[in-house]
Amino acid sequence: QKEVEQNSGPLSVPEGAIASLNCTYSDRGSQSFFWYRQYSGKSPELIMFIYSNGDKEDGRFTAQLNKASQYVSLLIRDSQPSDSATYLCAVKDGANNLFFGTGTRLTVIP
Amino acid sequence: DTGVSQDPRHKITKRGQNVTFRCDPISEHNRLYWYRQTLGQGPEFLTYFQNEAQLEKSRLLSDRFSAERPKGSFSTLEIQRTEQGDSAMYLCASSSLRDRGSSSYNSPLHFGNGTRLTVT
Numbered sequence: 575q576k577e578v579e580q581n582s583g584p585l586s587v588p589e590g591a592i593a594s595l596n597c598t599y600s601d602r603g604s605q606s607f608f609w610y611r612q613y614s615g616k617s618p619e620l621i622m623f624i625y626s627n628g629d630k631e632d633g634r635f636t637a638q639l640n641k642a643s644q645y646v647s648l649l650i651r652d653s654q655p656s657d658s659a660t661y662l663c664a665v666k667d668g669a670n671n672l673f674f675g676t677g678t679r680l681t682v683i684p
Numbered sequence: 685d686t687g688v689s690q691d692p693r694h695k696i697t698k699r700g701q702n703v704t705f706r707c708d709p710i711s712e713h714n715r716l717y718w719y720r721q722t723l724g725q726g727p728e729f730l731t732y733f734q735n736e737a738q739l740e741k742s743r744l745l746s747d748r749f750s751a752e753r754p755k756g757s758f759s760t761l762e763i764q765r766t767e768q769g770d771s772a773m774y775l776c777a778s779s780s781l782r783d784r785g786s787s788s789y790n791s792p793l794h795f796g797n798g799t800r801l802t803v804t
Contacts, residue, residue, distance in 0.1 A: 578726075608792060608793075617773075617797050617798050618727065618795050619795070620792050620793070620794065670715075670781065671729055671732065671740065672729065672777075672793055673729060674727045674728075675726050676725050676726045677726050
């Protein structure tokens with residue numbers, strides 16, 4: 575089984591702050607990287623995906639990928655209480671199978 | 685809503701009974717995945733289909749589990765002789781794999797709302 579590691583948290587940030595979520599992966603051949611958000615009792619929903627080294631921005635979200643370090647992160651700017659959820663990092667291997675980390679629970683404090 | 689649909693949403697069963705779940709993927713998606721998720725864990729890959737062919741099964745999938753996708757559209761996941769350890773959320777996801785010349789593109793996975801199984 576491919577390893578995808580995340581800090582389980584919980585991570586607490588005040589409203590309006592930047593939340594930083596980190597993920598490392600073991601399979602150096604991985605090509606695609608995804609961040610999903612999961613509210614309690616709900617299914618995961620896709621936030622962002624990134625394939626290339628560097629940064630990718632989408633609204634308040636920025637994904638960062640460093641393949642040499644096998645590291646991917648998600649930054650959430652201007653955090654809102656509605657961002658409180660578990661954030662799952664997922665890595666796709668060469669066979670197009672998606673492996674998830676255990677998730678980081680984020681709480682945004684009003 | 686043309687997203688991934690799963691049925692039932694909840695299932696409570698007694699140990700030793702058989703259960704079957706259904707997943708209807710997004711209509712144009714040719715790949716269908718089953719995952720299992722327990723509390724505090726990320727989804728664990730179980731198996732996936734491309735069209736009607738089951739291409740991979742996780743070692744997590746014991747012989748009590750069987751999945752089918754007979755016509756390349758909906759899929760069923762059956763668990764025979766359920767055990768309490770089978771209690772989890774069973775998630776279905778679909779994606780689209782398309783050839784683009786010398787490479788292929790697999791769209792991100794889109795998940796259904798899941799079936800929560802409780803084995804008593």
